[in-house]
Amino acid sequence: MAIATTNPATGETLRTFDELTGDEIDRKIARAVTAFHEHRRTSFAERAERMRRAADILEAETDDLARLATLEMGKTLASAKAEVAKCAKGCRWYAEHTEALLVDQPHDVGDTSANVFTRYEPLGPVLAVMPWNFPYWQVFRFACPALMAGNVGLLKHASNVPQVALAIEDVLRRAGFAEGVFQTLLVGSGKIESIIDDDRVRAVTLTGSEPAGRQVGARAGQNVKPSVLELGGSDAFIVMPSADLAEAVDNAVASRMLNNAQSCINAKRFIVHERVAEEFTRRLVAKMEGLRIGDPMDDDTDLGPLSSPDAVETLAKQVSDTVAAGARLRTGGHPIDRPGNYFEPTVLTGIPDGSPGHREEFFGPVALVWTARDADDAIRIANDSSFGLGGSAWTRDEAEQQRFVTEVETGMIYINKFTESTPEVPFGGIKNSGYGRELAGFGPRAFVNAKTVWIA
Numbered sequence: 001m002a003i004a005t006t007n008p009a010t011g012e013t014l015r016t017f018d019e020l021t022g023d024e025i026d027r028k029i030a031r032a033v034t035a036f037h038e039h040r041r042t043s044f045a046e047r048a049e050r051m052r053r054a055a056d057i058l059e060a061e062t063d064d065l066a067r068l069a070t071l072e073m074g075k076t077l078a079s080a081k082a083e084v085a086k087c088a089k090g091c092r093w094y095a096e097h098t099e100a101l102l103v104d105q106p107h108d109v110g111d112t113s114a115n116v117f118t119r120y121e122p123l124g125p126v127l128a129v130m131p132w133n134f135p136y137w138q139v140f141r142f143a144c145p146a147l148m149a150g151n152v153g154l155l156k157h158a159s160n161v162p163q164v165a166l167a168i169e170d171v172l173r174r175a176g177f178a179e180g181v182f183q184t185l186l187v188g189s190g191k192i193e194s195i196i197d198d199d200r201v202r203a204v205t206l207t208g209s210e211p212a213g214r215q216v217g218a219r220a221g222q223n224v225k226p227s228v229l230e231l232g233g234s235d236a237f238i239v240m241p242s243a244d245l246a247e248a249v250d251n252a253v254a255s256r257m258l259n260n261a262q263s264c265i266n267a268k269r270f271i272v273h274e275r276v277a278e279e280f281t282r283r284l285v286a287k288m289e290g291l292r293i294g295d296p297m298d299d300d301t302d303l304g305p306l307s308s309p310d311a312v313e314t315l316a317k318q319v320s321d322t323v324a325a326g327a328r329l330r331t332g333g334h335p336i337d338r339p340g341n342y343f344e345p346t347v348l349t350g351i352p353d354g355s356p357g358h359r360e361e362f363f364g365p366v367a368l369v370w371t372a373r374d375a376d377d378a379i380r381i382a383n384d385s386s387f388g389l390g391g392s393a394w395t396r397d398e399a400e401q402q403r404f405v406t407e408v409e410t411g412m413i414y415i416n417k418f419t420e421s422t423p424e425v426p427f428g429g430i431k432n433s434g435y436g437r438e439l440a441g442f443g444p445r446a447f448v449n450a451k452t453v454w455i456a
């Protein structure tokens, strides 16, 4: 894919960028190594000061930065502003907490004359392969803890958000991080493997699709380099009879449609107890039909375009194949006939086993609804997925809450709240949703040498 800014609301290509040459990539990696030797010697206080300055810049320039994201990937301006604010929060949180999270950890070996501890040391240049859907946050989610831990970053961003990628590098440089501490590499995905192979690159993190994760994880493994993979999800949203139905429906729509319905942690599979399933579905359909579809720059738009024409085509095929397999289309189901990459808010029920609705992640405004006989059945359906990222369950029954916490096979489970990320709480999945954790204490410890020190 060309590296370009193409407005998803109009289809117009506004800017194109040349890919870096092999020599340019080499020079940037060399600069990252030089920067690492300096950066690792800075104190936590110095790094924290720069992180706080990055937060100040993000807050002062939110409007311009947000517009860039909306222009490049189509999220509503309101959600783009919220995303930039969240990045500032991430910078401040890691400025405040990283030193304590990476403090030497003493070990009692039964010999009081020995000083034995674990020290967390940075690894060096880390390659971050990042997606377009939260074009700022996914990068800051990695960069805040990694840079605070003393690592340096090389960003291979998605090819449709080059201006955001360059803006992030610019913000961090203006915040005071030295030249080379964080660099954007404008390259296509064809260059990723050779960058991972480069001995100077010490680790890799990827947020993206399952196939991309398999490729990058395998390459990192061949090179014996640590990797963190945050991949797709088809999160369950379980609704039991004791739930407040109006609240459940409001949250179902909010979660499904978050980020123009293009987040790995959107609720995607709605698993509803048979006693409330029909009423839930009726209300869900009404709410989906009431969403205002439009220009993502407009304040009153609820649902903007998908990121690309390909995304619309993929989703349309997933829906039509699921219907052909026997699902019932309750509303929507088709691309919208207007300029840009728009798709109708859609609800499908009666999802057949083996159909795309059952097996695949739907990255767009489609709610897939199952009916469950009881809690056992809800858990069975929730776990009948190759993904295991997040999920939520809506019930006031405490015994049921504990069962969902224990038995739903995911990296994250939220009760009476939909899955969301925040710097204070670990983030990540199991099964085909990836491995490793980001955020909270896991973020800074993802790319460090946990060095055992024994001073006799």
Ligand SMILES: O=CCCCC(=O)O
Pocket (backbone or CB within 6 Å): 133, 134, 137, 141, 262, 263, 264, 265, 420, 421, 427
């Ligand atoms: O596609 C994954 C989006 C996760 C964004 C987040 O951290 O909230």
